[in-house]
Structure formats: structure tokens, C-alpha cells
Amino acid sequence: MSIITIERKVLEKNDELAAQLRNEFKKNKLFVINIVSSPGSGKTSILEKTIEKLKGKINLAVIEGDVQTDLDAKRVEKYNVPVVQIVTNGGCHLDAKLVKDALDSINLSDISFLVIENVGNLVCPAGYDLGEDYKIVVLSTTEGDDKPLKYPKMFINSSILIINKVDLLPYVNCNIKELRDNALMINPDLKVFETSATTGAGIDDWCEWILANIKK
Amino acid sequence: MHELSVAQSIVEIIKENVPEQDYGKVNAVLLEVGEFSGIIADSLQFCFDAVKLETPFKKARMEIKKVPFVLYCNLCKVETTNSNGIRMCDKCGGFDNSIVSGTEMRVTEVELD
Numbered sequence: 001m002s003i004i005t006i007e008r009k010v011l012e013k014n015d016e017l018a019a020q021l022r023n024e025f026k027k028n029k030l031f032v033i034n035i036v037s038s039p040g041s042g043k044t045s046i047l048e049k050t051i052e053k054l055k056g057k058i059n060l061a062v063i064e065g066d067v068q069t070d071l072d073a074k075r076v077e078k079y080n081v082p083v084v085q086i087v088t089n090g091g092c093h094l095d096a097k098l099v100k101d102a103l104d105s106i107n108l109s110d111i112s113f114l115v116i117e118n119v120g121n122l123v124c125p126a127g128y129d130l131g132e133d134y135k136i137v138v139l140s141t142t143e144g145d146d147k148p149l150k151y152p153k154m155f156i157n158s159s160i161l162i163i164n165k166v167d168l169l170p171y172v173n174c175n176i177k178e179l180r181d182n183a184l185m186i187n188p189d190l191k192v193f194e195t196s197a198t199t200g201a202g203i204d205d206w207c208e209w210i211l212a213n214i215k216k
Numbered sequence: 217m218h219e220l221s222v223a224q225s226i227v228e229i230i231k232e233n234v235p236e237q238d239y240g241k242v243n244a245v246l247l248e249v250g251e252f253s254g255i256i257a258d259s260l261q262f263c264f265d266a267v268k269l270e271t272p273f274k275k276a277r278m279e280i281k282k283v284p285f286v287l288y289c290n291l292c293k294v295e296t297t298n299s300n301g302i303r304m305c306d307k308c309g310g311f312d313n314s315i316v317s318g319t320e321m322r323v324t325e326v327e328l329d
Contacts, residue, residue, distance in 0.1 A: 001243075002328045006233050010225050010247075010321045092218050124218050127254050152301040153254045156319070185302045188311040 014128055017096035021103075021131025028108040029215040032116065034094075034130045036154060037138035038147075039120030042164040044072050045197035046138065046206075047115060051079045053207040058214055060113035061106045065094040067119055082106055093124035096131060112214050122147070126154040133213070134158075140165040142172050145179035148186045155186040160193065162206065167196040222255060222321070223263035226278075227271050229323045239272035244327035250283045250318040252301045257282060285318030 009015065025032050035043050047062065054060060061082040064072040073085035084102040086094060099116060106114070116132060118125040126135075137158035139147055142165055148155045155161070161183050169176060176194070183190055193209070195202035230245055245264075249255050257280045264278045289296050289305035290312045296305045305313055 004233055004326045004328065006229065006323045006325060008229050008233070008323050010222055010229065010323060013225065013228070091221075123254065149300065149302070153252060153319075156252070156301070156303070156315075185304060185311070188303060 011127060014096045017100060018129035018131040021096055021100060024103075024108070025114070025131060025133075030108060030112060030114050031210070031213050031215055032114045032130075032132045033134050033136050033210075034116045034118060034125075034132035035136045035138060036118045036122075036125045036158065037120060037140075038122040038143060041120070041138045041140040041143065042197045043117050043120070043138050044075055046162065046164060046195060046203070047117060048075060048079070049195075049197050049200060049203045050115075050207055050210070051076070051081055053203060054113070054210065055079065055081075057211065058113050059111045060115060061111045063094075063099060063102045063106075063114070063116045065098070065117060065119045067091070072117065082111070088119055092119060092121050093128050094118050094130060095128045099130045113210065122151040122154050126157045134160055136160040136162060138162045138164050139179070139183070141168050141174040141176065141179070143174075145174045145176070145182060148179070148183040152186045155183055155190065158187070159189070159191065160209075161190045162193045162195055164195050164197060166194045166201060167199045219255060219259045219263040220267070222260060223267045226264060226323060227267055227273065230273060230276070230326055231271075234326055234328070238328055241329040242273045242276045242326055243329055244277050244279055244325075245273075245323060246325040246327070247278065247280045248283050248320060248322045248324055249280050250320045251285045252318045253321045255321055281324075283317050283320060286316040287313040288316050289313045 037043050062076050064085045067088050070085040073083045076083040084105045086098050086102055135158040137154050193206045261278050285297055287296050291310045292307050296307055298304050
């Protein structure tokens with residue numbers, strides 16, 4: 001019997017590709033975010049508000065990931081920004097290869113900000129680096145304040161938490177302080193924004209943070 | 217999580233690290249899987265056993281070594297843990313720490329006949 005020692009990360013292929021993407025983004029002075037959350041937390045709605053605010057200030061493009069349909073791309077298209085829809089046909093997350101292929105349709109030198117909206121899923125997208133600067137996790141108040149404890153990996157791997165649907169706080173069983181504390185227990189380094197994509201609350205702060213990160 | 221695609225990645229890693237003429241001799245693949253890697257060991261095992269039938273590694277078994285979640289507390293200056301995956305030191309209750317292990321997923325060895 002013989003043994004071959006390997007010591008390889010199982011997702012190494014993805015990580016290598018993500019590193020290539022990160023290089024490419026850096027060369028083009030692109031600020032890139034990867035938005036993750038469970039389905040229905042308001043990722044696309046926040047994105048729409050964000051585009052409204054940032055249009056005219058910076059050039060951006062969007063990659064939409066969904067299991068099926070191009071409904072999200074159609075929503076974003078209305079704002080006249082370049083958008084590519086990735087349909088995963090059942091796949092539970094985006095990986096670096098899918099993003100690389102999508103980039104063929106985007107002229108990176110024309111933009112300074114790229115948003116990747118991941119498949120709605122609070123588990124799988126946590127493990128896949130897409131070459132982004134920051135992973136942004138959105139959690140809405142309707143999902144309950146215990147979710148960071150129940151789905152810790154997503155919160156460990158994200159840098160920013162957006163608590164969305166704060167306008168619904170009076171009507172739902174969610175203690176926002178508890179939600180914050182739970183998230184910060186999982187990841188003390190999280191930066192937290194509170195937004196409502198419906199009323200527009202908190203969107204200004206969020207957009208200011210984006211503008212501060214645009215590479216000159 | 218997505219154990220099936222992970223099982224497929226593992227098959228690729230074996231292919232890349234074993235000389236082709238030895239494919240038929242592979243009898244085990246050894247893995248280290250962190251407690252908070254997002255992978256369920258039993259489910260990965262199940263998926264690998266299904267996937268391998270379509271590969272030259274039909275008789276390969278998968279051995280998974282589970283790696284505990286370990287933190288290094290910057291205040292106590294010791295390694296500590298938390299069974300809920302919370303980045304809190306069990307000793308002092310502090311949050312100033314870094315992750316030492318428990319999030320990895322690695323192929324470490326392939327055993328041949």
C-alpha cells in the first residue's frame with residue numbers, strides 16, 4: 001500500500017479562479033461586492049434604490065444570480081445599467097467560474113462598481129469566493145433575530161450586514177438589538193447598516209459607504 | 217450545503233494527484249472537514265459513494281476526519297472554542313479572537329493498493 005499526500009483545499013479550483021478575478025478587478029480599479037441572503041430579504045430592492053441614488057455619480061454593472069428566470073435582470077435593466085443574468089438551473093450558489101463567464105458581457109474599463117447579487121440562499125453561497133472586495137449579507141426583520149445564530153457561516157464570512165425592512169419592525173416579532181447582538185457575537189468585525197428599501201431609510205448611509213470605497 | 221458538487225471536486229483532485237495508470241488502485245481518500253465548514257460529513261460520504269461509480273475510483277472509500285472549531289483568544293492568549301460556532305472565548309466571554317480551525321475542507325491523502 002502506498003499513500004499520496006495531497007493537502008489540497010477541496011474548493012481550491014474556485015479559490016484560484018476567484019484570485020484571478022480579484023486581480024482583474026484590481027487592474028480595472030473596480031470596487032466589487034457580492035450580496036448574499038435568503039430569498040426575499042430585499043437584495044434586489046436595495047439594489048434598485050442604490051442604483052437610483054448612485055446613477056450619474058458612478059458607472060456600475062450588475063450580475064444577477066438566480067435559480068430560474070431573468071425577472072431580477074429585467075428589474076435592473078429598467079435603470080439602464082449593464083446587467084447579466086446567470087441562471088443556475090437548480091444550482092444553489094454562484095461560483096467564480098460562472099462570474100468569470102458573465103464578465104465576458106461586461107466592459108470592465110467602463111465601470112467602477114460591480115454588484116454581484118447571489119442566489120437567495122443563506123447557506124451555500126458562504127463558501128464560494130467570487131473575487132469580491134466584500135461579501136454583504138442582507139437579513140430582513142421578517143426573518144427573525146435568531147438567524148445569525150442559526151446560519152453562522154454566512155455571517156462569519158461576510159464583512160457587512162444590512163438589516164432590511166426596518167419599517168416593518170412594529171409589526172413583526174424581531175428585536176433589532178437582539179439581531180445586532182447575535183450577528184456581532186458570530187462576527188465581531190461586521191459593519192452594520194439598517195435600511196428599508198420601501199421607505200428609503202438608511203439607503204443614504206449605505207450609498208455613502210459605497211462611494212467611499214470606489215477606487216480612484 | 218452542496219455536497220454533490222463538493223464530491224465531484226474531490227474526484228477531480230484525486231485525478232490530478234494520482235498517476236493515471238494507478239487510478240484503479242485508489243482504495244481511500246482522506247479528508248479533513250471542519251465542524252463549521254458547512255459540509256455534512258454523512259451527506260458528503262453518501263454523495264461520494266454515488267459519484268464514484270461513474271469514475272475509475274469505484275472501490276475508493278472516503279475517510280473524514282472532523283476538525284473542531286478552535287479560536288485563539290487575544291485577551292487570554294490561549295486557544296479556546298465555542299460549540300455554537302460563536303466567536304466568543306469560552307474562558308473570558310470576550311470577542312477579540314481569531315479563528316484557528318474548524319472552517320476548512322481539505323483532501324489530505326489518497327491511499328493506493
